[in-house]
Amino acid sequence: MCAETGRPSRVALALLLAVALLPACSGPEYSRAAEEPEIDSPALSTRLDSKDIDLALAEWVNQLARSEFVKGLPPGKPGIAILSFENATSEHISGALDTLLTAAETQLVQSNLFHVVDNTTIMRDAVLAERLRDAGDAVDKETAAALGKEFGIQYFVAGRVWDTTEKSDDVRRVQYHIFLRVTDVATLQLMHQTRVDVTKQENY
Amino acid sequence: MRAALLGLLLTAGCYAPANVRAEPYQRAFYRGHPDRAADMLQQRLDEEGSSPDRDVLRLELASALVAAGRDADASALLVDADDELETLDYTRAPLDTLAEWVFAREPKPYRATRFERLLVNAQALLGFLVEGQAQEAAVEARRARVLLLQSGLPDDERYASVLIWALAGVALQHAGARGEADDAFRSARELCHDDPARLSALDALQSPPAAGQGSLLVVVQNGRAPVRAQAIVRLWVDHALRRVQFPALVARPGGYARIEVEVDDALAGVPVPLLDVGAQALRRYDDELPRLLAAALVAAVPRAFASDAVARAIRHDDDHHHDTTRDVLADLAGFLTGELLAEALPADTRCWTLLPAEFRVLRVPLLPGAHRVDVTLQDSALGAPPRRVEWQVDLRQGELAVIDCVTAVEEGWADVQAPGEQDLTHTLAGQQALELLHAAD
Numbered sequence: 001m002c003a004e005t006g007r008p009s010r011v012a013l014a015l016l017l018a019v020a021l022l023p024a025c026s027g028p029e030y031s032r033a034a035e036e037p038e039i040d041s042p043a044l045s046t047r048l049d050s051k052d053i054d055l056a057l058a059e060w061v062n063q064l065a066r067s068e069f070v071k072g073l074p075p076g077k078p079g080i081a082i083l084s085f086e087n088a089t090s091e092h093i094s095g096a097l098d099t100l101l102t103a104a105e106t107q108l109v110q111s112n113l114f115h116v117v118d119n120t121t122i123m124r125d126a127v128l129a130e131r132l133r134d135a136g137d138a139v140d141k142e143t144a145a146a147l148g149k150e151f152g153i154q155y156f157v158a159g160r161v162w163d164t165t166e167k168s169d170d171v172r173r174v175q176y177h178i179f180l181r182v183t184d185v186a187t188l189q190l191m192h193q194t195r196v197d198v199t200k201q202e203n204y
Numbered sequence: 205m206r207a208a209l210l211g212l213l214l215t216a217g218c219y220a221p222a223n224v225r226a227e228p229y230q231r232a233f234y235r236g237h238p239d240r241a242a243d244m245l246q247q248r249l250d251e252e253g254s255s256p257d258r259d260v261l262r263l264e265l266a267s268a269l270v271a272a273g274r275d276a277d278a279s280a281l282l283v284d285a286d287d288e289l290e291t292l293d294y295t296r297a298p299l300d301t302l303a304e305w306v307f308a309r310e311p312k313p314y315r316a317t318r319f320e321r322l323l324v325n326a327q328a329l330l331g332f333l334v335e336g337q338a339q340e341a342a343v344e345a346r347r348a349r350v351l352l353l354q355s356g357l358p359d360d361e362r363y364a365s366v367l368i369w370a371l372a373g374v375a376l377q378h379a380g381a382r383g384e385a386d387d388a389f390r391s392a393r394e395l396c397h398d399d400p401a402r403l404s405a406l407d408a409l410q411s412p413p414a415a416g417q418g419s420l421l422v423v424v425q426n427g428r429a430p431v432r433a434q435a436i437v438r439l440w441v442d443h444a445l446r447r448v449q450f451p452a453l454v455a456r457p458g459g460y461a462r463i464e465v466e467v468d469d470a471l472a473g474v475p476v477p478l479l480d481v482g483a484q485a486l487r488r489y490d491d492e493l494p495r496l497l498a499a500a501l502v503a504a505v506p507r508a509f510a511s512d513a514v515a516r517a518i519r520h521d522d523d524h525h526h527d528t529t530r531d532v533l534a535d536l537a538g539f540l541t542g543e544l545l546a547e548a549l550p551a552d553t554r555c556w557t558l559l560p561a562e563f564r565v566l567r568v569p570l571l572p573g574a575h576r577v578d579v580t581l582q583d584s585a586l587g588a589p590p591r592r593v594e595w596q597v598d599l600r601q602g603e604l605a606v607i608d609c610v611t612a613v614e615e616g617w618a619d620v621q622a623p624g625e626q627d628l629t630h631t632l633a634g635q636q637a638l639e640l641l642h643a644a645d
Contacts, residue, residue, distance in 0.1 A: 045287065087339055088381060090346030092283055094339065165350045169296075172350075204290075 089163035238271035267558035279331030307503030342379035345372035367479030427459025427561030461583035475564035494636035
């Protein structure tokens with residue numbers, strides 16, 4: 001009898017089970033970086049993330065500001081445009097490169113050294129956009145002349161990201177090499193080139 | 205008497221050959237409804253989002269989407285799958301790892317073979333090419349290259365694929381990465397020396413369109429790849445019979461022997477087979493078999509203990525003296541226990557079933573403008589009537605139009621018979637399995 005009274009009732013057991021299962025039934029939880037800054041830090045894939053883009057951009061801006069090219073700029077604000085960032089890697093990073101392009105444009109505007117023609121304006125010209133796509137980072141004289149004539153651009157920036165990727169049984173390492181170069185529209189002379197390296201690794 | 209009874213039991217207990225279990229989406233796919241198959245798969249994924257089958261269902265869905273002409277959806281899905289898909293290398297993984305994954309008591313998340321992993325990139329590459337997304341196709345080409353050149357693997361264990369190198373070459377060339385493209389074509393060429401038909405196909409694949417022309421690439425995914433099916437094998441290990449289930453690879457009939465491409469009612473060419481998925485998978489399976497058998501035995505050890513324990517418990521019951529009938533009954537009980545446990549613990553036979561058996565490829569120059577392209581399919585291995593699949597192509601100068609034709613849809617459903625029960629003790633694979641097992645002790 002005593003043993004019977006000491007045993008938890010079925011209702012109590014069901015309640016206990018429901019409480020135990022409750023956390024498992026709740027949906028995903030969300031965080032805000034403004035409140036939890038550490039959520040921006042970890043690398044979640046071998047692709048380029050916001051932190052990689054910021055680091056690459058900071059390095060580019062730093063090298064560009066100290067370059068002979070910027071020191072020797074003629075008076076007034078010469079026109080400049082960023083044409084493209086080509087993805088020559090084994091990662092689907094086109095979205096990240098679009099972000100990098102826009103962020104680089106922002107930096108150029110904020111430097112107050114150039115008159116910046118935004119990439120969207122140039123790519124709206126379908127004929128020119130196709131010529132630029134075909135040319136990749138090797139823009140020919142005619143296309144360069146068209147850029148100067150139609151958009152008042154004296155310099156253009158083209159970027160290309162290469163990678164060296166290796167895989168073993170337990171590791172996949174992607175070494176990105178981001179090249180950014182500034183070219184003179186009139187002479188097609190390379191005025192400045194920067195290389196920024198970013199390495200990401202996936203451990204199995 | 206004991207031997208006779210055991211012999212009788214083995215004969216009676218022999219696994220009756222049956223058909224490999226078919227999923228409704230597979231029947232829909234092969235009966236000409238890849239879109240319906242895609243809907244069924246999507247519904248299952250929606251309902252069983254966190255199921256251990258999720259990754260393999262996504263691969264199946266990608267194939268259904270490709271066959272339904274939804275290449276953009278398929279490529280996006282394959283990119284996601286590639287990020288999350290884990291690989292299990294049947295030829296190199298330690299036996300206990302294989303035992304843990306292939307012979308698990310509870311269903312585990314799907315782990316793809318290295319070959320399937322490579323085909324994830326190949327199919328995504330193809331999908332991006334069909335969609336005209338050259339840069340994304342080039343990314344997949346590079347991802348495939350990383351797998352093809354995977355460090356840490358001896359040369360003879362790497363997958364050498366003319367098709368994947370060649371498609372990578374086309375994608376990289378189209379994306380403007382000419383140096384990388386040349387390297388890829390060189391690698392493809394090295395794999396098919398002494399094969400004039402394939403070398404000639406590679407020449408055509410590497411030729412960019414001449415001035416004022418475009419070009420047409422036709423990829424035909426023909427037939428159906430082998431699938432894994434439950435098989436039961438017997439092996440004598442240390443004078444005891446062990447009966448285990450394991451995932452046998454079974455070839456499936458299907459595919460058209462004669463495939464031609466016509467452009468505007470004129471013969472444009474005959475696609476050349478560049479990858480025999482079926483033959484490559486079956487060859488690889490021969491290498492895998494001893495390890496799979498050994499892993500099956502590793503996984504079977506607890507079951508063997510159970511059946512031996514039952515036999516021992518009956519034979520050595522203290523209440524009885526030695527009795528031949530009792531010994532026979534003990535063997536019988538032990539055998540039946542092992543039998544029940546073998547039936548109750550099947551091996552993992554999940555695989556990417558909607559893959560083709562082979563890929564055939566043709567690239568021809570084409571003048572800019574609107575064209576009708578027909579792929580004609582004749583001499584079906586399943587007796588399906590000849591078919592003509594039509595596409596409309598509007599080609600611009602310098603462009604590459606890509607057609608991806610999956611022949612298995614509409615060729616009809618065909619049952620596949622599972623392999624019968626076999627005693628592999630005296631086969632080469634069985635002996636190698638036993639050596640592996642002893643080496644692992």
